[in-house]
Amino acid sequence: MPRIRLEGLVKRYGAVEVLHGIDLEMADNEFTVLVGPSGCGKSTTLRMIAGLEDVSGGEIYVDDVPVSHLEPKDRDLAMVFQDYALYPHMNVAQNISFALRLAKRPKAEIDAKVRQVAGMVGLTDFLDRKPGALSGGQRQRVAMARALAKDSGIFLFDEPLSNLDAKLRGQMRAELAMMSQQVEKSMIYVTHDQIEAMTLADRIVVMHDGYIQQQGTPEKLFKQPANKFVAGFLGMPPMNFLNCQIEARGADTFVKGDGFALRLRGEIAAKAARHARKEVTLGVRPSDLSFAGDAQPEDSLKLDVKVSEYVGAQSVLLCACGDASVTVEVNSETPMALGETLVFEVNPARVHLFDRESEIAL
């Protein structure tokens, strides 16, 4: 299957540069997810790969062949659009077979392919319907089937699930994950939803302001975020950030902030020790704080519970720590009352420190 490589990809609209030299190499059959907030350039990158936007600088290579001057139809790719983009004057079968009919394949082959693909996405009973007579989820499947029928090596998704309701989105996400295992294609998937990114990706590429912030496996990005943006973007509820300063006390390294002084342990302590007195931002995920009334003060945060959001097995507590606010995820059975000041132990292996100025991880 084709390997895609982006080299110094730049996009300008007039004088405004929206992509500043994107370098990216994707492996065979890899499910790559471009994720970032709206306006970060992820869709533009995808549309440039598809050939729907001109390349202002840099080059796109497919199997080491430069393709940026080629028309979309000559790039051996299929795409699923955010708004489905189904041809309303054609029925489902005609929609699915459009590319094959343009390629003038034999009719028997087209029919077989349509049946096969429709079976894969569960549309066999709807082949005669027009898109107008289908539900949102069914339209989404038609869009998927249309891309599948093309048999091209590269599969592009432009926020395909963002128009579905929450339940359907979860279901389609699972089906997509299943499909990506079945078909051997290089897939590039654009989304702003970090849950989609985490669950589907072999490799996540986090983008912000036209730059790649970090790329790697979901686990790597979650556990070792390269900077504050990636740390805050991935994970739900988002990571807590607390301003503090590094202090060396004897053999130990502490971070001291408004209302807390936390002792660092292990690897992070060694890193922090090299930056004594530096202004930093402490990052702790809500799930890495646990309710422990008897914890040592240097291993814990004292938080005033302001709001409790019950979400079933878990409760999300919005708390105050000095002037900063901190979210904590706890078992909803934990006994507590609003307004109480409670002690939460910090998992010392999961503490992140970021340079206050550059926001890069220490």
Add this chain to the structure above:
Amino acid sequence: MSHAPQKQNPAFYAVIGLLVFMSVGPVLLMFVNSFKLDVDILSGTSGLLFFPTIQNYETALCDILWYEPDHLRFCQLKFGGAFINSLVIAIISTVLTLVLGAMAAYGLVRFRFMGRDTVSTTTLLVRMVPPAVLLVPVFGLWNNQFCLDQDGFLGGWIKDMFGGRGDPCLAGTHSGIILIYVAMNLPFVIWILQSFIVQVPRSLEEAARVDGAGPFQVFFKVVLPLIKPGLAAAAIFTFRIAWNEYLLASALSDRDTKTVPILIVNNMSEFNVEWGVIMATGMLLAIPPIIFTLLASRQIITGMTAGAVKG
């Protein structure tokens, strides 16, 4: 709110009745009179008591009837020929206008080029010139400028084929009339189709491009089917103008290329106005636009793009 039958003011029905009478009355009058002899029409007893006759229709259609009507000594009217001229001119000019108009509108909506907005607004400006203003210059150009040298290859060939005196010119040909009708209707068609093309989601065209369609396939297989309602509306408009137009056709046609509206007027002379025949030709003249409008209006279905994209 319940749907209890509402009692309408009697004046409401009176106004409706008046409007119906005003619109249907003349057609009814024409229909009735087309079956009367001129004597009956002019006798002033405008009652319904008369002896219906198809003489007027026989006179009108004398050149295409399979028998010779008793009351005619020779066939003066060439309705059949004029009818075919009208059909040829109206259909060809409508098709040409739609093809050119759709392409121009697509270009104006989708492509970015210098002066696009100016072009887009000035197209309609051209439409504001009354045909009467065009008549004199067009007549001169068609007769004197747009001619082929009769000694040249093409000019000589045309002269051999179709005869005529002097250099073969655009005036008096079907092409001459079709050309001016296309020029006259194109601005409005471009304008009306633009608003339909704007509504075609861009992602549909992108999807087609990814699916392997070239620019022309995108246009003909995706865009055109979606603007069918607009095409139908534009077609009705163009066809009816081309079918009814009198002024330009009267100046630019000759004996062999005259259209039905001009033929009808030929029935009036300073000595005699043949009302019965005029009414009969009028009835015949009305049939094609009615059929055309009924066929075309079936294409005007709202919500053509429903289901294309999630809103």
